[in-house]
Amino acid sequence: MSEDKDRGGFFDTGWRPSGDVHRDEDGRPHDHPGVREDVGLGVRASRALAMHELLVEKGVIGEGEVDEVIEAVSKRVPSNGATLVAKAWSDPEFRTKLLEHPKETVIESGFVPEHNADIIVLENTPEVQHMVVCTLCSCYPTQLLGPPPDWYKSFSYRSRAVTEPRAVMSEFGLELDEKTEVRVVDSNSELRFLVIPRRPDGTDGWSEEQLATLVNRNSMIGVSAATEPGTD
Amino acid sequence: MSAAAAPKLEFSQGDRVHVKDMTPANHHRTPWYIKGRRGVVLEFIGMYVNSETRAHGDSGMPELPMYRVEFEQTHLWFDYPESQSDKLWIDLYEHWLERDE
Incomplete structure (x- = not known):
């Protein structure tokens, strides 16, 4: 299989969203709304499947283990963090606990703690705006917010967040006093x-x-405000 | 963070410190822009695994004291264009800090 057939990522199944531009033999773009293109497996996907089969066959991993991990990863979504924030807004006692004993409170609330890392909760007020960045890579509370958005990992955000944070927030729609x-x-x-x-x-x-x-999500990174009621 | 017995700490809240201006060959998580810069210790935040040795296949033990240090944005960046009261917080291992008199 040639490399140019390898259009996708690690677990590429060949499925493409219907909006994806597709061209006919003369190079003219046209689409087939709702139709799944059957382009077959790419090189990486074939390799991954072959490795998976081997790992299972040799007993390194169990039959359903990869599915379990995918299932666990899919549970990492921003609504986890939103649940905690909404409870902190509603319940002053919970708010204090979440700020003072974040890791314990996250676990008690039924969420999975960050793997190999501590969790710290910071509160924005009219006086103080916390805005989170990881200048060296992309450290992010994935258990509570899901995978980091691409912009969070970009060189641009990682450098501008520290050199001109207000300009960055303004681009996210937040004009601070x-x-x-x-x-x-x-x-x-x-x-x-x-x-x-x-x-x-x-x-x-x-x-x-x-x-x-x-x-x-962005309000829990600190680059924007919570959504105003009626503007969603 | 471990709940082990209280360690002997070099710094406490309010201490004026500067970050060592060094670039060891090993993995380290002290970004260049705060090396050599002066800040204030906000708090001791706990004992943490040493990511500098763990990154090289070591266990990262023993855990080391980490402090949250606050820097003035106007001190970090020449001609900082935004509010003069803005701050930067970063958590640093004790061995990166030196006391300022």
Whole structure:
């Protein structure tokens, strides 16, 4: 199989979203909405499958082990963090516990702690805005927020977050008051940070479930505010 | 972080420190932009596995004290264009810090 057939990533199944540009033999783009192109397995996917079969055959891993890991990874989503933030907004006692004993509180709340790393929770207020970056790589609380977005891993974000954080936040739609102190928090391999954004006005009496819908991922990284009610 | 007995600590809250300006050949997680810069210890945050040795196949033991250190953005960046009160926080192992008088 030639390399140019290898269009996809590690577990490429050949499926393409219907919006993907597809060309006919004359190079004219056209699409087949809803149709799955059957392009077959790429080189890497074939290699991965072959290795998987061998590892199972030799007893290095169990039959369903890879599926279990994929299943576990798929449970790492930003709504985990949003649940914690919404509860902290609603319950002052929980808020204090989450800020003072974050790891224990995360576990007690039924979430998986970060692998090999501590978790620290920081709270944004009208006076202080915490904004998280990992200048050296992409350290991120994946158990609570899912995999980091591409921009978080980009060289541009990793450098500009420390040299011009307010400009970056402004591009994410957050215009901070000059008097609000910005604290850029540079992560390392042993710690992960979760930010509690400010609770939006006009949400008195909202349930935790309703509040959680306002807690967007970027607000828990500290680059933007929680979603204003009615703007979602 | 381990819940082991309280270690003997070199620094405490409010201490003025600077980051050692060195570039050891081993893996280390002290970014260049704070090397040699002056900051203030915010708190001792705990004992953590030594990622500098763990990265080379070692166990990373014993755990080392880590401190959260605050830097003025205006001190880190020449002509910092944003608010004069802005800060940078980073967590550093004790052996990267030296006391400022």
